Amino acid sequence: MAQLVRVQNFNVSRDGIGAGEDQTLERPFGHVDPERLFSWAGATASWPMRTEPGGSRGLDDYLTRDYARNIGAEIMGRNKFGPQRGPWQDHEWQGWWGDEPPFRTPVFVLTHHARPSITLSDTTFHFVEGDPASVLEQAKEAADGKDVRVGGGATTIRQFLDADLVDTLHIAVSPVELGSGVRLWESPDELLDRFHLDVVPSPSGVVHHLFWRR
Amino acid sequence: MAQLVRVQNFNVSRDGIGAGEDQTLERPFGHVDPERLFSWAGATASWPMRTEPGGSRGLDDYLTRDYARNIGAEIMGRNKFGPQRGPWQDHEWQGWWGDEPPFRTPVFVLTHHARPSITLSDTTFHFVEGDPASVLEQAKEAADGKDVRVGGGATTIRQFLDADLVDTLHIAVSPVELGSGVRLWESPDELLDRFHLDVVPSPSGVVHHLFWRR
Structure with a gap:
C-alpha cells in the first residue's frame, strides 16, 4: 500500500473559512466560535477528543473514525500549535493540546x-x-x-496543495457563514482539475467533501 | 471501548434480497449475478479482495475500508462457506474462499x-x-x-437481529430488483424501533444504510 498524504476531518464554513481573525491564547479560532464548525464531530462515538462513552455511529462517525487510521505522523502550521508570532519567548508553554494531545504520533510544526x-x-x-x-x-x-496527515490550518493545507503533495482530502463544510478569516477556498471546484470529488450531505447538516487524485 | 457486534458491507437489492435461490457450487448466489450487487465495492481502493492497485477513495471507500477495522472474529452461516446441505461428505473441499480468505481472523461457521x-x-x-x-x-x-462481524448471509443476520445481539449495521442497497431469494427485510424501517438510521446515497448508485442502537 502506498504511503498517502491525507487531509482528514478539516472543517470550513460554507464560505470556505477554516478559522477566524485575531487569534489569541484564549481564542485559538479568533473571532469564530469553533463549536459552530465542529459540533457535528463532537457528537460522534469516534471523535478523538471524546471523554465520555456514547455518541452516534452513523455517517459522521465513519468520517471521524478515519482520523487516526493508519496515520504515522502529522504536519501542522505553527498557529495550530499556539498563537505566538516571531521567536519563541516561553518554552514552558507547551501548546494548546494539553497533556494528552490527540495526535499520538510525531507532529512536525512549521516555524x-x-x-x-x-x-x-x-x-x-x-x-x-x-x-x-x-x-x-x-x-x-x-x-x-504509514500515512502522513496534513493537519491544517487552512494556510498550511493550501501550501501543500499548491506544491501538489496531497493525495486525499476530507473537508467537512459546516452550515455556517463566517464572512472573513483564514480561507481554504473560494469553492471546492478549484480542486476538480486534479481530484475526484464525492459531495456527501450528512443528516447533521455538514456536507462532507471527499477528494482523491485523478 | 466496548466490544461491538457489527454487520459490515452486507449487500441487498432494492427489494431487500441478499442472495438468490438454488445455490450451487458454481453459483454461490444462486440465480443472482453477484456483480449486480457488489460492483460498487469492487471499484474501491480498500475492497479486501482487490488484487490490483488503484480504485476510488470517496464515500464508498470509507465504507469498504471499515470492513476489517478492529474486527477480531466473524460469524457466518453455513451457506456462506459452501453449498452443501446435511452431513459433510468431503473434507477435502475447503470452502469458497480460496487459499487466502479475506477474513484474516477466526471464523465461526454455523452448522x-x-x-x-x-x-x-x-x-x-x-x-x-x-x-x-x-x-x-x-x-x-x-x-x-476486538469487535465481532456477523458476516451473513441474510438468514444469519436475521437470527442475530431477532436475538437482539447486533450493535451496528452497514447495509448497502444496490440499484437492482431481484424479485425472489433470501430476504433480509421487507423495508429498513423494520429496524427503526431499536436503531438510529442514516440513509446515505452514494454517487455510485448504492444507498448506504448505517444503523446503530438507540
Whole structure:
C-alpha cells in the first residue's frame, strides 16, 4: 500500500473559512466560535477528543473514525500549535493540546524559529523549517510506512496543495457563514482539475467533501 | 471501548434480497449475478479482495475500508462457506474462499454437522452449533477484545437481529430488483424501533444504510 498524504476531518464554513481573525491564547479560532464548525464531530462515538462513552455511529462517525487510521505522523502550521508570532519567548508553554494531545504520533510544526522537541504522552512535537516537500520527507520517514496527515490550518493545507503533495482530502463544510478569516477556498471546484470529488450531505447538516487524485 | 457486534458491507437489492435461490457450487448466489450487487465495492481502493492497485477513495471507500477495522472474529452461516446441505461428505473441499480468505481472523461457521477446523493463511474456520448467544460468546472470546462481524448471509443476520445481539449495521442497497431469494427485510424501517438510521446515497448508485442502537 502506498504511503498517502491525507487531509482528514478539516472543517470550513460554507464560505470556505477554516478559522477566524485575531487569534489569541484564549481564542485559538479568533473571532469564530469553533463549536459552530465542529459540533457535528463532537457528537460522534469516534471523535478523538471524546471523554465520555456514547455518541452516534452513523455517517459522521465513519468520517471521524478515519482520523487516526493508519496515520504515522502529522504536519501542522505553527498557529495550530499556539498563537505566538516571531521567536519563541516561553518554552514552558507547551501548546494548546494539553497533556494528552490527540495526535499520538510525531507532529512536525512549521516555524521559522527553532525550539527543542516536546513529548507529551504519545505525541512528540518537532519544530521544523523548510519548504513543504522537505518537511514532508521528514514526516514520511517518521511515519514509518504509514500515512502522513496534513493537519491544517487552512494556510498550511493550501501550501501543500499548491506544491501538489496531497493525495486525499476530507473537508467537512459546516452550515455556517463566517464572512472573513483564514480561507481554504473560494469553492471546492478549484480542486476538480486534479481530484475526484464525492459531495456527501450528512443528516447533521455538514456536507462532507471527499477528494482523491485523478 | 466496548466490544461491538457489527454487520459490515452486507449487500441487498432494492427489494431487500441478499442472495438468490438454488445455490450451487458454481453459483454461490444462486440465480443472482453477484456483480449486480457488489460492483460498487469492487471499484474501491480498500475492497479486501482487490488484487490490483488503484480504485476510488470517496464515500464508498470509507465504507469498504471499515470492513476489517478492529474486527477480531466473524460469524457466518453455513451457506456462506459452501453449498452443501446435511452431513459433510468431503473434507477435502475447503470452502469458497480460496487459499487466502479475506477474513484474516477466526471464523465461526454455523452448522448442525461437526467437522475439524480449517486454517487457510490468516483465517481459521471453526464449525459450531448452538443458538446465536452461545456462538457469539465463543466469537467474542476469540476476538480478544476486538469487535465481532456477523458476516451473513441474510438468514444469519436475521437470527442475530431477532436475538437482539447486533450493535451496528452497514447495509448497502444496490440499484437492482431481484424479485425472489433470501430476504433480509421487507423495508429498513423494520429496524427503526431499536436503531438510529442514516440513509446515505452514494454517487455510485448504492444507498448506504448505517444503523446503530438507540
